[in-house]
Structure formats: structure tokens, C-alpha cells
Amino acid sequence: MSTPIFPITALLPQVLNELEARTRLVLEAPPGAGKTTQVPLALLDAPWLQGRKIIMLEPRRVAARSAAQFMARQRGEEVGGTVGYRIRFENKVSARTRVEVVTEGILTRMLQDDPMLEGVGAVLFDEFHERHLAADLGLALALDVQAQLREDLRIVVMSATLDGERLAQFLDAPRLSSEGRSYPVAISHFPARRDEALEAQARRAVEQALATHPGDVLVFLPGQREIARTQAALEQVLPADIQVLPLHGELPVEQQSRVLQPDPHGQRRVVLATNVAESSVTLPGVRV
Structure with missing residues (x-):
């Protein structure tokens, strides 16, 4: 390397x-x-x-x-x-x-x-x-x-x-x-719906992000339960060529390593993470 x-x-x-x-x-x-x-x-x-x-x-x-x-x-x-x-x-x-x-x-x-x-x-x-x-x-x-x-x-x-x-x-x-790398960032607030479950709102937000932006999508969720529910909701509606990957501390090493590397075939990814991805690790390819 x-x-x-x-x-x-x-x-x-x-x-x-x-x-x-x-x-x-x-x-x-x-x-x-x-x-x-x-x-x-x-x-x-x-x-x-x-x-x-x-x-x-x-x-x-x-x-x-x-x-x-x-x-x-x-x-x-x-x-x-x-x-x-x-x-x-x-x-x-x-x-x-x-x-x-x-x-x-x-x-x-x-x-x-x-x-x-x-x-x-x-x-x-x-x-x-x-x-x-x-x-x-x-x-x-x-x-x-x-x-x-x-x-x-x-x-x-x-x-x-x-x-x-x-x-x-x-x-x-x-x-x-040390100086860092700065990139332009646009912030938008995705509208919630009354009494809508977290995984349903996350699914709508991810679908919109994939349709309107290039690159991978990183979704922060409170914990493993919310990650599992959102993963199940997304896998029901997203095409097979978009990977939905969880990221948290309890995952096996091989699965963690897979998330931390770009997809070898260039497939788009949706990463569902706890706050470990806020400052402790850098994920390649994320644009949203």
C-alpha cells in the first residue's frame, strides 16, 4: 500500500x-x-x-x-x-x-x-x-x-x-x-409525519437521498435495535444492487472491516451506524 x-x-x-x-x-x-x-x-x-x-x-x-x-x-x-x-x-x-x-x-x-x-x-x-x-x-x-x-x-x-x-x-x-479537509455542506431537514415510526421515516429519507444525490448514505441511529429495524425496512424496498450495512461495536470483525472499506465492485451503500461513525472512524464514499 x-x-x-x-x-x-x-x-x-x-x-x-x-x-x-x-x-x-x-x-x-x-x-x-x-x-x-x-x-x-x-x-x-x-x-x-x-x-x-x-x-x-x-x-x-x-x-x-x-x-x-x-x-x-x-x-x-x-x-x-x-x-x-x-x-x-x-x-x-x-x-x-x-x-x-x-x-x-x-x-x-x-x-x-x-x-x-x-x-x-x-x-x-x-x-x-x-x-x-x-x-x-x-x-x-x-x-x-x-x-x-x-x-x-x-x-x-x-x-x-x-x-x-x-x-x-x-x-x-x-x-x-493541523488543518483538515473542508468540503461544502448543504443541510436540509427531512419532514416527519405525525405518529410515524423511526424506521419508516428513515426509509423515506434514505430513498430520497439515493434518488437525489450520488455516493453512499450514512444514517445515524440510537442503537442496535433501531439499526436492525431500519435495515429490515430498507431491504424490503431498495433494489438488490444497493447494499444496506450495519455498523456498531458488537459486529464481527469481518463485517466491520467490510463497512470500513469501499465496495470492491463499486456498489452504492447505505450504512446504518451508531455514533461510532461521528468522530471515531472515517467511512469512504459517503456523500449524504
């Missing part, structure tokens, strides 16, 4: 320079800028890392798998080689793994089991704007380890929407900001 160019690419030399001189960094980058997959790989050859691991906290399981798979493909490897992930009930790491993407409970347990974080050179907190309690606890524990035991440990907090200046002041850390 050739190395893609992301908005974050131009900022990576500054990231390396700051972490050469300092042990903390706040990095602001909009969704789609590439911070999740490009920053860990850029740090692999940093002199201060000395061959040690990079641990990256990813709040959501779907995003953790997706990030690890993308980085591994970028290096022409399988997941579990240089890049791996650990989430609840699933472990894709090996003795060769140097970038380990983990979810919040895993990071907290690692910090409790090994306060020295031996063999770890950097801890990255991705999507910190989501502000889960476990992420705040993980950062507090990592800062304590850095202050008391590991002055050389690098801590990077990455966020898409959080107030980076305020966070940088709190951490006494430099702050870098």
Missing part, C-alpha cells in the same frame, strides 16, 4: 521535533486529518523511542481495530506484526508489535499492572474530546508515572474538537494544530 498524503503529513516533522525536546504534546486535528494512523507510524524511528513500544488509546473498539488494520496495511503487513491491537476479549499482538492500539479498560489495567511501563516509550491518547472517565483516569495515571518514575515517557493528547489551548496549559505542553 502506497503512503497516502493526509493533512497531518506536513505537520509530522514538527511533531517529531517537539517530542525530541519535550515529553508532552497536545495535537489538534479535525476528523479525517490522519492523526490516528499517521502519528504513531511517524514516531517509530524517533531516537528517543529506542525501539520501545507506542501505546495508543482508542476509546472505541471499532476504531481501534480499524486504525490498527489501516496502519498494518500501510506497512504491507498483517495486524499483529509491527502494529497490533488489544480490546476486550480480543488480542492481536505479538513479540514484534511496536504500535499497540488499546481501548480504555486495557490501558488502565496496563498502568496498574506495570507502573513503570517498561518497554513503552510513548502513550498516545486519541479522540480525547470524547472525554470518557476511563480516558481521564488513564491520562492522570500516565502523568503520575511520568512525574514519579519515567521522566522520559512521552505523552501525546490528540483531539478533534477539544479546547486544545486550555488543555495545553493544564498539561504544560506545546500545542500543534
Whole structure:
């Protein structure tokens, strides 16, 4: 896989320079800028890392798998080689793994089991704007380890929407900001009907979107029950050449991977997702 160019690419030399001189960094980058997959790989050859691991906290399981798979493909490897992930009930790491993407409970347990974080050179907190309690606890524990035991440990907090200046002041850390990719967006409000069920309104909205716009359609729904009902409603009315795909954290890995990649045959898709797709993963081909 050739190395893609992301908005974050131009900022990576500054990231390396700051972490050469300092042990903390706040990095602001909009969704789609590439911070999740490009920053860990850029740090692999940093002199201060000395061959040690990079641990990256990813709040959501779907995003953790997706990030690890993308980085591994970028290096022409399988997941579990240089890049791996650990989430609840699933472990894709090996003795060769140097970038380990983990979810919040895993990071907290690692910090409790090994306060020295031996063999770890950097801890990255991705999507910190989501502000889960476990992420705040993980950062507090990592800062304590850095202050008391590991002055050389690098801590990077990455966020898409959080107030980076305020966070940088709190951490006494430099702050870098990356540009994102901006596209024109038109907002329209689809009219509801009195006493209409959610899946019926979603079906009408999707049918209109497919008829009036190109590309794939992304639909946000509250949870798995609503996704299942809307999927059943859409499959009754949409032609067979339009795929209806669910996306949530409980799906098998193979189904999640299918949603996160463009359709190999160019078929249009309707993706029914929980809020995992709001900021944690980027879906290709979505126009509506």
C-alpha cells in the first residue's frame, strides 16, 4: 500500500521535533486529518523511542481495530506484526508489535499492572474530546508515572474538537494544530409525519437521498435495535444492487472491516451506524 498524503503529513516533522525536546504534546486535528494512523507510524524511528513500544488509546473498539488494520496495511503487513491491537476479549499482538492500539479498560489495567511501563516509550491518547472517565483516569495515571518514575515517557493528547489551548496549559505542553479537509455542506431537514415510526421515516429519507444525490448514505441511529429495524425496512424496498450495512461495536470483525472499506465492485451503500461513525472512524464514499 502506497503512503497516502493526509493533512497531518506536513505537520509530522514538527511533531517529531517537539517530542525530541519535550515529553508532552497536545495535537489538534479535525476528523479525517490522519492523526490516528499517521502519528504513531511517524514516531517509530524517533531516537528517543529506542525501539520501545507506542501505546495508543482508542476509546472505541471499532476504531481501534480499524486504525490498527489501516496502519498494518500501510506497512504491507498483517495486524499483529509491527502494529497490533488489544480490546476486550480480543488480542492481536505479538513479540514484534511496536504500535499497540488499546481501548480504555486495557490501558488502565496496563498502568496498574506495570507502573513503570517498561518497554513503552510513548502513550498516545486519541479522540480525547470524547472525554470518557476511563480516558481521564488513564491520562492522570500516565502523568503520575511520568512525574514519579519515567521522566522520559512521552505523552501525546490528540483531539478533534477539544479546547486544545486550555488543555495545553493544564498539561504544560506545546500545542500543534493541523488543518483538515473542508468540503461544502448543504443541510436540509427531512419532514416527519405525525405518529410515524423511526424506521419508516428513515426509509423515506434514505430513498430520497439515493434518488437525489450520488455516493453512499450514512444514517445515524440510537442503537442496535433501531439499526436492525431500519435495515429490515430498507431491504424490503431498495433494489438488490444497493447494499444496506450495519455498523456498531458488537459486529464481527469481518463485517466491520467490510463497512470500513469501499465496495470492491463499486456498489452504492447505505450504512446504518451508531455514533461510532461521528468522530471515531472515517467511512469512504459517503456523500449524504
